[in-house]
Structures are given as C-alpha cells and as structure tokens.
Amino acid sequence: MITISKEDYLKEIYNLSCESRAKVSTSTLAEKLSVSNAAISEMAKKLHNSGLVTYEKYKGVKLTGKGKRQALKIIRRHRLWESFLMDALGLSWSEVHAEAEKLEHQTSDFLIDRIDEYLNHPKCDPHGHPIPQRDGKIPAVPQSLNLTAAEKGNCYTIVKVVDENKELMDYLTSISIGLNTEIKLIERLSFDNSILVVIGNSNYRLSEQVASKVFVTLNRNSNE
Amino acid sequence: MITISKEDYLKEIYNLSCESRAKVSTSTLAEKLSVSNAAISEMAKKLHNSGLVTYEKYKGVKLTGKGKRQALKIIRRHRLWESFLMDALGLSWSEVHAEAEKLEHQTSDFLIDRIDEYLNHPKCDPHGHPIPQRDGKIPAVPQSLNLTAAEKGNCYTIVKVVDENKELMDYLTSISIGLNTEIKLIERLSFDNSILVVIGNSNYRLSEQVASKVFVTLNRNSNE
DNA sequence: ATACAAAGTTAAGTATACTTAAATATTTTG
C-alpha cells in the first residue's frame, strides 16, 4: 500500500527532477521534506523495492515509469483540489495550497474525476501550473519567461507563480497581481536587480526574489 | 496531537454511547472498529491520559466533555462533507459516506466553515442525521419512528436512514426510496415482520432488517 | 596522491498503531 508519506516523497522527487532533470540527491530531498538524511536513505530503499524509484547507494534516486505515473496522479489531485476550492468555495489562491496538501492524499479516483468534470477539465491550477490529465499527459502551456528576464518598456501578462508560500501570494494580491494580470516593466535597478512595474494605474517596486517567482508572457501589442 | 486513529475512536465511542447511553465496553468498540481488544485497551489508556475519555480497567470508556466536543467536531466535518459532495458535485447518497470517511480527517476549521456557509448551514446530512453546529450544539430534528413500528393504513415520510451501507442505500434508491419520500404501509406479515408498502405507484415488500434501518414521520392527512 | 570536508549511509533508539498469545478479572451458572 502507498502511504501518505510515500506519496509526499514521490511528489517531491518529481518536482525536483523537473528542475534538475537528473537523479535527485538524498540530501536535497531531505531538505525539501524537512526530514533527516537518514529517513531518506531508508525510504529510498523501500521505494526502490516497490519499483517506484531506482536507487543506488550514494547515487541519488530517480522515478521509474511507475513512480512517475504515481507522482503525476498525486499532483493531479493536488491541482484539481486547488482549482475546485477556488471555483466552488471561493477560497483565494493563497489559501488553496495548504488545504490541497492534505486532501490530495484522501481522494478516490472516482471523486477526482467528478471534480475534474465539474471544472470542465481545466488545464491549469490557480497558480498557473498545468494539471496532469487522467492518462498522465501534461497539457502544453505557453512558453513563459521569468520576470527577472523581462525587458524595460515591454508589457507582459502574468501566467505562473512558482512558489505557493502564503505570504508571497498575499503580497502579490495586495499589489493587484493575479493570474492574467497585465504588467509593464518601467526600469531595472542594476544595484539589486529590483524592478519597477506598472500594474493598473500604480507603480510598484519588486525585489529580485519576488520577481524570480513570477512568470510572464510577452504581450504582442507591447508599445503604446 | 490528535491522529486519524484517535479521531475514529472518539467518533465511534460517541456513536455507541448514543445508542447505549452508558459506558462503552472495549470489546464492542473493537468489533466496530475492526481491531483487536488489545488495541482498544491500549488506546483507552492514551485517550484517558489526554483527558478525552474516562477509563477504568474492565469498566469500559466514556467521553469527557472535551472528548465529546472533539467527537462532535469530527461528525460535523463528516456530515458537512457528505452534504457538500452531494450538493456541489452531485454524488449520490450511497457514494458520499465513503469519501467523507476519509476527508473528515483532513479538513481545517477554516475550510469546514466555508463548506457550511456554501450549504447555508444545513441541519441534516443526506441520510437525515443532524449536523452538529460550530458550537457543538445539535439541531433539533422532528421526532421520528422506526418503519418496523409503522401502522397499517398510515402514510409516512422518510426522514432518516441509520445505516450507510452502500448496498442498502443503492437498494433503497432502486425502489425509489430517498429522503422525504412518501410511503404508505399496506400490511405486515407477522411470520417474518416484513411489510408491504406503496411508494409512488408501486408496491414493494421490505424485510424487517431493511425496515429497521429506516425512520419516518407520520403524515397528518393520512387517510385518503 | 593524500588528506580532508561534505555527502550519504548505517546503527540504535523512539512513537504510533497494530497483532497474537498468555494471563487475569468478571460474570454466569450449577
């Protein structure tokens, strides 16, 4: 049987291997999951024995096909719950992650399909992450650009935020940043890489750390 | 911290003490929770030490005020989830229990209040059970009568089903029995206590076992 | 190449929630 812990490990291995592409080191995993290295070594053996990851001592772990499919299922549940809580119950994009983090482990295939239908098979969750489909395929999302790489004078549309920290989300909301918000880059300060942007009728200065979490697409009709 | 297991124990102790009023024996609990007597003895000590039940060796357990409040909270979550899954996602009354059984343990106070608001503070769940309120109070429900005690010639309205077995619920649905369905008693066979009833335009024979799970209220204008 | 620091694993121990089997209360009954 796959436990809540194992689901969380698989999900994290998946997320880390998306970033780095290769095998995931046990200490990176330990860091992300807030457990000791020892706990990871132990679990790595178990997951290996269940055929969910490949694991060689001192060489890190990597999802197998089976493990990847399982991870995508959990991520699908997570993102569908987030979308559903926003849509059906009106939670905000800063509130849904914490709830989904728990509900994702207690959701039958039957229920998640009902939620998917209710939402009409959405492609993205409230933070702009693609929702894996029933068959494990990930919907194509438009190529996006990190805000730190945006250019002075251009207008962009916000399409993704890659950190679901509640404080960050609430801060973004407080300066009118949401999914699909239009944003124009006024200037970049090379001293700290902070940027000055226009959102609606107001100017805001965003730190490099904040900008690095936000992804955008360039608007065609970019010069006024 | 209160674990999923502990929540299930408290819920079951509450349900059993509603039936029997007094202390709950460890073996009855073991039976209901499908664990060994030994597991119950152990858990009884732990719950006693956390002040959730009183427990004396060989004398069974009883919820304290704190334990009862906790139990009602879990039951509230369960019944609100059942109602919500039916209302928002269109699950049937035979499907909601199994899902709620899992979700009830992973639901924040914040989320359950949102669900309660969405449903407009319902008094009863899809099986006719009262939903404990935020403050722990249980809404008054009309006095009801077991179908086994119904009298020949009378018309009744179904207000509660006290077993959430999926097969039973699906069977009831198949003979058009739902909450608020009107039903008329034609005759009772004293041989097996089975009853013949009219529902809509059809006659059905219900076994004593089935009737014993169904509760009704007498309709005022009962004779045609 | 060696030596050392960092990364990772193993060992030993803890807590939770179970099990079966043995021991001990309690209750029933002749």
Next chain:
DNA sequence: CAAAATATTTAAGTATACTTAACTTTGTAT
C-alpha cells in the same frame, strides 16, 4: 459459592516513519 465461561488486559512482537550519532564513501584541493 466455587467452577467454568467470558471479557478484558498485559506481554511480546511487528511495521511504518521518524530521530541522533557514528561511520563510510565521494569529491576536491593542494
């Protein structure tokens, strides 16, 4: 009221998922 039957607890052991501390491997730096 004592013996037998039944109910319940304790003892010992298992699995999961953690911990810290000791040990081993790996990679790097001179």
